[in-house]
Amino acid sequence: MASKVIHAIYIDDDILIEAVKEVRNAHYHIGEIYTPFPVHGLDKAMGLAPTRIAITSFMYGIVGLAVSVVMMNYIMISDWPMDIGGKPSFSYIQNMPAFVPIMFELTVFFAAHLMVITFYLRSKLWPFKKAENPDLRTTDDHFLMEVEVANHDVEKLTKFLYDTGASEINLIEKED
Amino acid sequence: MYTLPNKLKLFAFIFMVLGAIGMIIGFMNAPSSKEEVKELLANHNSHETVIATDSNTDVAAHEDDAHYEHVLHQMKNRPWSALYVSAFFFFMIALGVLAFYAIQYASQAGWSPVLFRVMEGITGYLLPGSVIMFLLLVLSAFHVNHIFHWMNAELFDPTSDKYDALIAGKSTWLNETSFLVRAAIYLTGWNLYRFFSRKYSLKLDETNDAHWFKKNFKLSAGFLVFFIVTESMMSWDWIMGFDPHWFSTLFGWYVFSGMIVCAITVIAMVTVYLKSQGYLEYVNDSHIHDLAKYMFGFSIFWTYLWFSQFMLIWYANIPEEVTYFVSRIEDYNLPFFGMVAMNFIFPILLLMNSDFKRINWFVILSGIVILAGHYIDIFVMVMPATVGKSWFIGIPEIGALLFFFGLFVYVVFNTLTKAPLIAKGSPFMEESKHFHY
Numbered sequence: 001m002a003s004k005v006i007h008a009i010y011i012d013d014d015i016l017i018e019a020v021k022e023v024r025n026a027h028y029h030i031g032e033i034y035t036p037f038p039v040h041g042l043d044k045a046m047g048l049a050p051t052r053i054a055i056t057s058f059m060y061g062i063v064g065l066a067v068s069v070v071m072m073n074y075i076m077i078s079d080w081p082m083d084i085g086g087k088p089s090f091s092y093i094q095n096m097p098a099f100v101p102i103m104f105e106l107t108v109f110f111a112a113h114l115m116v117i118t119f120y121l122r123s124k125l126w127p128f129k130k131a132e133n134p135d136l137r138t139t140d141d142h143f144l145m146e147v148e149v150a151n152h153d154v155e156k157l158t159k160f161l162y163d164t165g166a167s168e169i170n171l172i173e174k175e176d
Numbered sequence: 177m178y179t180l181p182n183k184l185k186l187f188a189f190i191f192m193v194l195g196a197i198g199m200i201i202g203f204m205n206a207p208s209s210k211e212e213v214k215e216l217l218a219n220h221n222s223h224e225t226v227i228a229t230d231s232n233t234d235v236a237a238h239e240d241d242a243h244y245e246h247v248l249h250q251m252k253n254r255p256w257s258a259l260y261v262s263a264f265f266f267f268m269i270a271l272g273v274l275a276f277y278a279i280q281y282a283s284q285a286g287w288s289p290v291l292f293r294v295m296e297g298i299t300g301y302l303l304p305g306s307v308i309m310f311l312l313l314v315l316s317a318f319h320v321n322h323i324f325h326w327m328n329a330e331l332f333d334p335t336s337d338k339y340d341a342l343i344a345g346k347s348t349w350l351n352e353t354s355f356l357v358r359a360a361i362y363l364t365g366w367n368l369y370r371f372f373s374r375k376y377s378l379k380l381d382e383t384n385d386a387h388w389f390k391k392n393f394k395l396s397a398g399f400l401v402f403f404i405v406t407e408s409m410m411s412w413d414w415i416m417g418f419d420p421h422w423f424s425t426l427f428g429w430y431v432f433s434g435m436i437v438c439a440i441t442v443i444a445m446v447t448v449y450l451k452s453q454g455y456l457e458y459v460n461d462s463h464i465h466d467l468a469k470y471m472f473g474f475s476i477f478w479t480y481l482w483f484s485q486f487m488l489i490w491y492a493n494i495p496e497e498v499t500y501f502v503s504r505i506e507d508y509n510l511p512f513f514g515m516v517a518m519n520f521i522f523p524i525l526l527l528m529n530s531d532f533k534r535i536n537w538f539v540i541l542s543g544i545v546i547l548a549g550h551y552i553d554i555f556v557m558v559m560p561a562t563v564g565k566s567w568f569i570g571i572p573e574i575g576a577l578l579f580f581f582g583l584f585v586y587v588v589f590n591t592l593t594k595a596p597l598i599a600k601g602s603p604f605m606e607e608s609k610h611f612h613y
Contacts, residue, residue, distance in 0.1 A: 058528070086493070097487045 003174050004149040005031060006157060007134060008166035009142050013039045016143045019164035020045045023147060026160060031146040034138040053122075057115040064110025068103045134172075178455055178592045184585070191582025198575015202255035205571075210244040213251060217244075249322060250566040255576075256321040257562040260312055262576035264414065265438075265554050266584045267305035268431075272439025273298040274370055275403055275432075281373070281396035287466055287611040289602040290458045293595060294447050296377065298439075300591025301584050302370050306363040313359050313414070317352040323562045326350045326420040343420050349412075350420060358413060362406040369399040380601035389603055407432055415554075418561035422500045424489070430481045431557075437474035437519075438550045440467055441543040446588065448536045455597050461534040462613040468533035468542075472523055475546060479520040503560045508567065511552045518549030551577065 010016040016039065023030055030046060073092045076099075081089040088094040120126065138144045149157060149171075158169050207213050277295040280288045316324050325331075330338040332347055343350065373392055380388040408428025416427050424430075444467040450456050489497045504512045526542045527533055559567045599605065 054530075097483075097490050100483065100487065 004154070005172050005174050006147045006149060006154075006161060007170045007172055008145045008147060008161040008164075009135065009137070009168040009170075010145065010165060011142060011167050012165075013042075013143060015165040016145070017041060017045050019145065019161075019166065022164045023145070023161075028152065028157065028160075029148045029150065031148050033146070034134060034144040036139050036141060036143075039143075053115060053119060056118050057111045060114035060118075061107045061111035063114075064107040065103055067110065068099070068106035072099045072102065178450070178589075178597050180589050180593050181453075184589055188582045188586035188589075191578045191585070193582075195575045195577070195579025195582055198571050199255065199259060199579060200575075202258060202572025202575055206255050207248060207251050210241070210248055213244050213248045216251075217247065246564075247566060250563045253321065253323050253562040254566060255572040256323050257558055258572040258576045260323060261551070261554050261558050261573070262580040263305070263308050263312055264558075265551050265577075266301065266580045267309050268435040268554075269438050269442050269584070270299050270301040270305050271366060271407075272432075272435035272437075273443060274302060274366060275400070275407075276436060276439050276443070277373070278369070278396040278399045278403070281392050282400055284393070284604065286604045286607040287463065289599055289604045289608040290456065290463065290611075291443060291447060291467075292377065292599040292602065293592070293597045294450065294456075295443055296374055296595070297592035298442055298446060298588050299370050299374075300594075301587045303367055304583070304587055306367055309414075310359060310363055313356060317356050323558075324417055325561065326417065327352060346420065350417065355413060355417075358409060362410050365399075365402050365406060369395065369402075373399075377599060377601075378595060381596070381599060382601070384601050386603055388601070404432075407435075415557050418558055419500060422497065424485055424497075424500075426481060426485055430478075430485055433474060433478040433481050434519075434550050434553050437471060437478050438547055440470045440474060441546045443467060444471060444539050445543045448540055450592075450597070452536070458598065458609040460612070462611055464536065464539055465530070465533045465613055466611075468527055468539050471539075471542065471546065472527040472533070475519055475523040475527075478550075479516065482516065482519075500560075503564070504556060507565045508556050508560060511556050515549045515552040515556065518545050519553065522546075522549070 008019070010019060013035070016033070016035070020030065020033070020042065024045070024047065033042065033046065035042070069092070076089055076095065077092050083089070087098060092099075133139065134146065135142065135144050145161075145166075147157065147161065154171065158171075161169055207216060273295050277292070277299065279285075280292070280295075315321060316327060319327065322328070326343050326346075328338065330336040331340040332344045333339055334344075348354075373395055376388045376392040376395070379385075380392070411428045411431035415431055416423065444464065447456065447459060447467065448464065451459050486501060489501055492498075522545045523542050526538060532538045555569075555573075602608070
């Protein structure tokens with residue numbers, strides 16, 4: 001079934017933020033907003049939930065730390081406890097200072113890389129992905145707000161968006 | 177304007193009086209002869225001392241005697257070291273705040289001008305702290321106490337039994353005259369900066385003329401250069417000098433990192449306190465968040481330097497360097513590793529979350545742990561060389577800590593009453609008032 005959306009194009013991020021607030025106050029539903037650069041405060045104005053990616057990163061870091069500890073404990077202490085230059089390999093804690101650089105680096109490595117991959121997965125980004133760009137100008141200097149028409153009156157919605165400062169308003173039939 | 181509440185004044189005086197009593201008890205309880213030490217040791221750890229039982233031969237008797245003399249020196253040093261550690265701890269907080277303040281000016285920070293008067297209040301302790309530190313150094317240099325081992329003149333005399341070629345070789349640096357001259361130069365330089373920056377900051381308020389801001393900007397940049405050189409030398413003189421056989425190249429940075437993290441913690445705590453009393457109307461939770469971020473970041477920086485110093489020496493295990501850590505790990509195991517937990521693991525877990533950094537009681541709680549941890553850090557830097565195994569955190573240590581805490585609180589909050597709490601002349605004031613992260 002085809003659904004109708006309105007693409008309202010703005011040319012200034014301040015006007016955009018104000019428009020978002022007005023649209024939300026009027027209880028219209030914003031589908032997406034496309035901007036050429038991060039607009040500070042846009043997520044707050046849209047009422048988006050805060051990201052949890054930092055929490056995932058913390059957990060990945062703990063995984064990395066655990067991997068490094070288990071790996072070096074197995075290799076250096078349990079499997080083949082050699083005397084290398086007089087370093088005490090009787091227990092993990094005795095030789096720990098020598099392992100700290102690796103523990104640190106693996107923690108950072110896991111935290112950083114797995115967080116980035118999580119970001120790609122959650123935002124569905126990959127090399128051959130087809131770009132989802134409703135209007136080419138939004139990567140340059142225009143801001144586009146997609147408002148769902150649903151069962152609202154198109155005329156009234158258009159008028160409303162025009163009053164919020166939109167410089168161009170298009171009605172789009174979207175194929176699902 | 178802030179007025180010093182009578183309750184706070186009373187609070188500070190009670191701490192000072194209690195602390196002074198504690199210190200006096202500490203000095204009175206220090207043994208004055210070998211016989212007293214023998215008695216003390218016999219009473220305290222009768223189960224441990226067995227050396228004395230088999231001392232039939234002269235050699236054993238001589239060793240025994242030397243042992244008691246050694247312990248006597250340590251016990252005599254204990255109240256002095258306790259005093260020194262606390263005096264330095266609070267002095268370095270004021271000095272660290274001064275450095276942080278200079279960085280804010282030199283970097284033209286836009287978030288911090290609402291906190292300038294708080295920082296100036298804390299650096300108010302710099303002058304009294306400097307006087308006390310200098311007095312302590314003078315007393316040491318005039319042999320009133322023996323906390324600095326190298327100040328023993330016999331070490332430099334080739335004909336003496338106690339001649340120490342290693343220390344004698346360092347005599348161009350380690351001699352009382354140049355030691356005191358250097359201390360005077362550092363202290364004068366730091367206090368001059370504090371005096372003029374405060375003066376210009378008040379002038380800026382009065383006249384609203386950016387000329388004073390520029391003067392302060394240049395002065396701060398110059399001070400930072402002077403500071404980083406003198407701070408490094410100060411840490412060799414005043415801290416590393418306790419272990420004259422040992423040296424470490426990153427020691428100046430290490431002392432600095434502890435200093436700056438304590439300084440920022442104290443700024444945060446005083447700010448939270450004043451804010452809770454209804455002063456500082458323009459300080460919001462973003463300012464607290466920024467300070468907490470600095471506490472977090474510099475705690476990690478401190479750990480980085482602590483570990484770098486420790487691991488390099490542990491790894492290479494060169495006898496002349498490693499004794500420093502051997503004595504600390506053997507005789508100070510709990511404080512030595514406990515402070516790493518307090519200064520690293522605790523802040524890293526508590527202050528990692530962005531929301532927690534905005535919660536006042538969280539900042540205060542982590543602040544208390546960080547400050548306690550860095551007190552122990554100084555303790556572990558000084559004590560092994562002065563009192564060795566005879567250490568304990570008892571009446572002399574706690575007394576000195578309470579005394580300087582009381583003095584610090586009194587001086588800081590008294591300085592805060594001297595000027596309005598908002599430095600309105602700063603060109604970055606508007607930005608700072610609306611700072612939001």
